[in-house]
Amino acid sequence: MNDEKRIMIVGTVPYNPNSQSRLYEAFFTGFDKSKLAQVFSNTKTPVKGHCERLYQITDQRMVKRRFNKNVQTGRRFYYEDLPDKWKDNKAEISGKGFNILYKLSGIKGPFTHLLRKFVWKKKYWCTPDFNSWLEEFNPECVFLSFSDDFFIGEIALYIAEKFNIPIVAFSGDDYYFNAHFSLSPLYLIYKSMHRRHVRKIFSVCKYASLSSDYIKDKYADYFGITTMATYLSSSVKRREFRAINREDPLITYCGNIRIGRNLSLIDIAEELKKVNRNYKLHVYSNEDDEKYYKPFSKADNIVFHGAVPYSEVQKVIGDTDIFVVVEGFRKGDIEMARYSLSTKISDALASGDAIFAYGSGECTAVKYMAASGASVTVTEKSRIAEKISDLINDTDLQKEMYNNAIKIFDENHNTERNVERFRDFVNRACGEKRG
Secondary structure, eight states, rough: TTTTTOOOOOOOOOOOTTTTTGGGGGHHHHGGGGGOOOOOOOSSOOOSSOOOOEEEOOOOHHEEEEEETTTEEEEEEEEGGGGOOOOSSSOOOEEEEEEEEHHTTOOOSHHHHHHHHHHHSSTTTTTTTHHHHHHHHOSSEEEEESSSSSSSHHHHHHHHHHHTEEEEEEEESSSSSOOOOOOOOHHHHHHHHHHHHHHHHHHHOOEEEEEHHHHHHHHHHHHHHEEEEOOOOOOOOOOOOOOOOOOSOOOEEEEEOOOTTHHHHHHHHHHHHHOTTTEEEEEEOOOHHHHHHHHGGTTEEEEEEEEEEEEHHHHHHHSSSEEEOOOSSHHHHHHHHHTOOOOHHHHHHHHOOOEEEEEESHHHHHHHHHHHTTEEEEEEGHHHHHHHHHHHHOOOHHHHHHHHHHHHHHHHHHHHHHHHHHHHHHHHHHHHHHO
């Protein structure tokens, strides 16, 4: 479309329909690919997605560059040369030392974020090749996909200053206010430095999209910026309404099992036995750290399937009777998930499945599902068995939830509507900057 700006996406993961980066669909579906480019740090070879051109800078190359000035930290990719599917998991990791470092980077915590800050402190990414690549694209706006790391924001700031263009940010989590009590010096140092980093970004960035209405006003008031809520969409196809199979219902959870979600799933499994000892809870997650899925052994009615491709997840969701949404209850877990609204929420609402939500009422996901009228929502373990039993046996309730899910999905998760709103948002940001 002729009103589309040339947007430089800066985020850790390149778009892929089988990864968490499918969140970009809520912003860029239908965009002219020639108007989109991305800088990313993930080690994988990207696949065909939204962008015509991409530029990869990895931790490994940044470390090697410290000891060898001939190492090229950046690599260019172009749409026509990319595969349709990811062919590997860790495309360029080499050597035992880097394997250890990348495993450490997968453990989210202050040490790993500070380590990455040190690795990226010297701007070896800012090369003639990178600047030439940027100039060839000549961006009119930077889209910053927030993360816990510092270097993504620093690259976004550099590009915005170089071309005198605005930054439009997106945050799916609360990267500023989210904090917990800790006596760890590393945590206190990291949190202080990262908050300073976020303030620096919002001194330049005056437009931001947040993942829900629950958080956008807080950021708008505190930072004095213009915000919008963008609820993520889903490519899951809605099935026709069907009553839950009372004899052998397929009850499914798909997604992250950290921040106490594994413990909430165990609560559900234990209470399921009170409804029917033969009922199973099927869990799909790409979690590869045993400490998060090992607790499932306490519940003999949890079937842990591990990681499966998103295409398979979509099929599982289509066969599911009850789609489970969970959050944790521990104080630290609540702080981490307070404003998060994962892609699985949109998958649940899109699917046509009956939805059962369980977790702390302080978490946005739980509040959102309760307000939607599209799920049975429980915040106390003692009520799980009763409410699941009611859900399974009440076909009228299932039908009411099915219809409410259609309504809330169309209001908040409609891809075409969200993309059009975002396009207008970007144009406002560009107009203000140039005005």
